[in-house]
Amino acid sequence: MIKVNDKGSSVAYKERSVVNKVGLKIYKVYSTFNKFFSKIENLFLYIAGISILSILIAICYGVFAREVFNSPVLWTNDLAGYLLVYAVFFASPWILKNNGHVKVDLILGNLQGRVLKYVNLLITFGSSIVTFIFFWFSLKVTLSSYNRGVVLLDNIPWPEYLLLLPLALGSLLLTIRFLIIFTNLLLKEKVIET
Amino acid sequence: SSEETNSQGEADASEEEIYNIKVATALDLTNKQMAGFPIFKEIIEETSDGRIQIEHVGGPEAIPGFNQGEAVSNGTVDMSWVFSSYYAESVPEALVSNFTELSYEEEIERGSFEYLSELHENAMNVKVLGRGAQGKYSIFLNDEVNSTEDFAGLKIRGTATYAPLLQGLGADAISMEGGEIYTALERGMIDGFAWANYSVTDLGVQELVNYQVVPDFNTNDLLILMNANTMENLPEDLQELVREAAIQSYYEMAEGVEKVIEEEHASLKETGTEFIELEDSEKFQTIALEQSWEWLNTRINSDISELEKYFRK
Amino acid sequence: MEWWAVIILFFVLLMVFVMIGFPVAFAFLAVNMILVIIFINFDSGMQTLVLSAFRSLGSFTLTPIPLFILMGEVLFHSGLVMKLLDVLSRWMGRIPSRLSILTMASGTMFAALSGSAVANAAMLGSSMVPEMQKRGYHLKMSVGPILGAGSLATIIPPSTTAILLGGLGGISVGDLLIGGILPGLLLATLMIVYFMVIGAFDSSLAPKYEVEKSSWKERIRGLIFDAFPLLGLIFLVVWLIFSGFATPTESAAIGALGALILPALYGKLNKDVIKKTMIGTIKVSGMILLILAASAGFSQLLAFTGATSGLVNAVLSLDTAPILSIIGMLLIVLILGTFIEPISILMITTPLFIPVVFALDFDLVWFGILVLICLGIGNITPPFGLLLFVIRGVLPSDVSMKEIYKSVMGVITVSLCGVIIIMVFPEIVTWLPSVGSE
Ligand code: NA
Numbered sequence A: 001m002i003k004v005n006d007k008g009s010s011v012a013y014k015e016r017s018v019v020n021k022v023g024l025k026i027y028k029v030y031s032t033f034n035k036f037f038s039k040i041e042n043l044f045l046y047i048a049g050i051s052i053l054s055i056l057i058a059i060c061y062g063v064f065a066r067e068v069f070n071s072p073v074l075w076t077n078d079l080a081g082y083l084l085v086y087a088v089f090f091a092s093p094w095i096l097k098n099n100g101h102v103k104v105d106l107i108l109g110n111l112q113g114r115v116l117k118y119v120n121l122l123i124t125f126g127s128s129i130v131t132f133i134f135f136w137f138s139l140k141v142t143l144s145s146y147n148r149g150v151v152l153l154d155n156i157p158w159p160e161y162l163l164l165l166p167l168a169l170g171s172l173l174l175t176i177r178f179l180i181i182f183t184n185l186l187l188k189e190k191v192i193e194t
Numbered sequence B: 001s002s003e004e005t006n007s008q009g010e011a012d013a014s015e016e017e018i019y020n021i022k023v024a025t026a027l028d029l030t031n032k033q034m035a036g037f038p039i040f041k042e043i044i045e046e047t048s049d050g051r052i053q054i055e056h057v058g059g060p061e062a063i064p065g066f067n068q069g070e071a072v073s074n075g076t077v078d079m080s081w082v083f084s085s086y087y088a089e090s091v092p093e094a095l096v097s098n099f100t101e102l103s104y105e106e107e108i109e110r111g112s113f114e115y116l117s118e119l120h121e122n123a124m125n126v127k128v129l130g131r132g133a134q135g136k137y138s139i140f141l142n143d144e145v146n147s148t149e150d151f152a153g154l155k156i157r158g159t160a161t162y163a164p165l166l167q168g169l170g171a172d173a174i175s176m177e178g179g180e181i182y183t184a185l186e187r188g189m190i191d192g193f194a195w196a197n198y199s200v201t202d203l204g205v206q207e208l209v210n211y212q213v214v215p216d217f218n219t220n221d222l223l224i225l226m227n228a229n230t231m232e233n234l235p236e237d238l239q240e241l242v243r244e245a246a247i248q249s250y251y252e253m254a255e256g257v258e259k260v261i262e263e264e265h266a267s268l269k270e271t272g273t274e275f276i277e278l279e280d281s282e283k284f285q286t287i288a289l290e291q292s293w294e295w296l297n298t299r300i301n302s303d304i305s306e307l308e309k310y311f312r313k
Numbered sequence C: 001m002e003w004w005a006v007i008i009l010f011f012v013l014l015m016v017f018v019m020i021g022f023p024v025a026f027a028f029l030a031v032n033m034i035l036v037i038i039f040i041n042f043d044s045g046m047q048t049l050v051l052s053a054f055r056s057l058g059s060f061t062l063t064p065i066p067l068f069i070l071m072g073e074v075l076f077h078s079g080l081v082m083k084l085l086d087v088l089s090r091w092m093g094r095i096p097s098r099l100s101i102l103t104m105a106s107g108t109m110f111a112a113l114s115g116s117a118v119a120n121a122a123m124l125g126s127s128m129v130p131e132m133q134k135r136g137y138h139l140k141m142s143v144g145p146i147l148g149a150g151s152l153a154t155i156i157p158p159s160t161t162a163i164l165l166g167g168l169g170g171i172s173v174g175d176l177l178i179g180g181i182l183p184g185l186l187l188a189t190l191m192i193v194y195f196m197v198i199g200a201f202d203s204s205l206a207p208k209y210e211v212e213k214s215s216w217k218e219r220i221r222g223l224i225f226d227a228f229p230l231l232g233l234i235f236l237v238v239w240l241i242f243s244g245f246a247t248p249t250e251s252a253a254i255g256a257l258g259a260l261i262l263p264a265l266y267g268k269l270n271k272d273v274i275k276k277t278m279i280g281t282i283k284v285s286g287m288i289l290l291i292l293a294a295s296a297g298f299s300q301l302l303a304f305t306g307a308t309s310g311l312v313n314a315v316l317s318l319d320t321a322p323i324l325s326i327i328g329m330l331l332i333v334l335i336l337g338t339f340i341e342p343i344s345i346l347m348i349t350t351p352l353f354i355p356v357v358f359a360l361d362f363d364l365v366w367f368g369i370l371v372l373i374c375l376g377i378g379n380i381t382p383p384f385g386l387l388l389f390v391i392r393g394v395l396p397s398d399v400s401m402k403e404i405y406k407s408v409m410g411v412i413t414v415s416l417c418g419v420i421i422i423m424v425f426p427e428i429v430t431w432l433p434s435v436g437s438e
């Protein structure tokens, strides 16, 4: 069973009664960073949206150039493919924040309280490790391509590192968002209980 | 990747070592362009008395063809039979294997592949052991053409290998994977495609093709790549053996190619494919060659005159 | 390791991560990393995984996905799709099971504008359920058609699932889209007949009611101004693919452009609609495509370890009739479909099934359509079919899950009959694509 809900994953803390002062301070730092980071995610989301619209425009332009002006252009297909890489990896952190990455909560859906929390901590922390490793190696591949000056042999000589870069940036943002969710899950308890 | 088996004494330890070499191929082994690989495997395993084991990890389904150069470079596999155009963004000079004016014998004599291998090693830590397949390239069309003039405006599928010629002819090069050719032809999205001058029946498109253009052009650019570390980890004698097997397998493979082409031409004729000789076939070949070299010059990082020394008459 | 041991390892690992509740994309990523450590080595294997992710998205075959999603989103958010329903309702007289048939008919048209079964079912549910409740329709007659028509979105083009299947399995995307038209219409027809028959036999299921009369002027006006433009868009997109005038990607782009222009002409393309459209498009296509990128290495590793060829050889050496292998594979899709969503199932099964089907010499488009139908059925099969939860969200809260389960059984049975008919008469799939090529 899958739930795709639209509620943000960060719980609104304002409504909670805050007891612990240290916890409150940590929470404030967390909250400021979260706000700042959400702005970055939104910026990336805009770029993803522009990428998708650009795909639409490029492909349509390709058709019109070929059929109407009778002068085919060859770069539109390549461009569309590469913009798709940008769209997917730049949108993913925002989708994660909005709980849009599909999961099978056959077990999660039946858990409650402490157990649910620990499983969520495990999933979030595990995912942050996975996305960090992916970030590390996409960075490595991107830098290697940059250092070697690899240029694609497509109809437009795109530098390859520019096309690999979204993988590194996207997975870095994903890692940070996972860590924010993780911190959120931890803080929830700290702030309220101690 | 090499793996040591239990050695019995220090003196003959090296003889007991078995090297397992993982190989990927850019096309499925059923494709006739890959015929050299099983020959290579047989030669190696026989002449090395089993000290080298060749393990075929698969074709493009295991590692996408366009990733295979990189996979040899980072050591995911040890070797690959792969077209230079599939990884040429890492070493644009590799494309010279398409545009050579020399025969393979002449190239070996001049040490052309040692030079090319050096470029590969600097760029991606990979050695080139030589060519993997004999043959040339052809254009297959649905529309009739009689001279180079008639190509203008035709939509023809082709990768970097064919781009310079197609541009020189005024045709529109449309880039798509080999697997999409059938449907694209069937639906009239392309008027034809460029492909190796044999193994076109492996694409299954023979009943859709009306014409094969004569003459063929350029040279099949299937190369044998090997990870430089893997090679250097082999004992000297085995290194030599691998190099020789690469060349020997090419020649044994090449012997079969003419027969393959003959059979394939017969089956193409049966399905109604006509062979049309261009009126200005010399011009066609000149365009192919000159455009290709000019195009190459714009893409490479090294000195074109060096490449010309090794690959032009 | 034996090929079957490798396959078991792959799937046990994946199931563990997916079942714990890792988002599917990150479960695939985690499993691929572990497999890479076992079968290649961490450093070089990870680099190859990154490149596979990059190439899988950069390939041209997937570009139609966000474009078709955008097309559906803008038509829904601008409210244009609802007008179709209105027009249909005006034209439909006092037939048995009227609202069920109306749901099926409009749902089939929505399916031709939408690539997503969830979107289709959600929209039908929220627009039809209140009226059906008011008219005293039995759950069987409301839930059934909504889920049945909802699942058609995966079969009738445009379908994101079909594009994904084509890209993953190396099947012509155009043929898969075109090949889905007749099976989709067949299933729709079977379901309509089914609801008419049971409604006619037991009128308490779908009580008759006085239909508000609408004048011929209104009917024709609606047809011309509200229905024709949308139907025209559907035909344009299908015709573009069918005739080979444009690639599936180009057809999707033209369709999406048309879908943006239409609401603009109606004066309904405002900031809010654009924002909702873009957010919806990014959310759905980003989710699907990230799974695709993260899982790209999975199928390649299956081949790399020899598991794929091991399975293919094992199936080929079976003494049983090849069709039994096909049935077996479809059953696996159906069973997985009852608790995992369609995209993940495709990622898991395609790399193993398509080589087998190819080796057994069956038509890949035919098999692909059967898989899509089975995915659609799995989607509405208790206990965990995704659409069951979508429909629950729009039903009154006193309706129990058990009642929903019961009410969907008829549609599942009818769909399975459709599967059998298509297995016996493959021409239902293969005919249209073959005509298109002449
Ligand atoms: Na879908």
Ligand code: NA
Pocket (backbone or CB within 6 Å): C110, C111, C112, C113, C114, C115, C116, C152, C153, C154, C155, C156, C157, C158, C159
């Ligand atoms: Na659809």
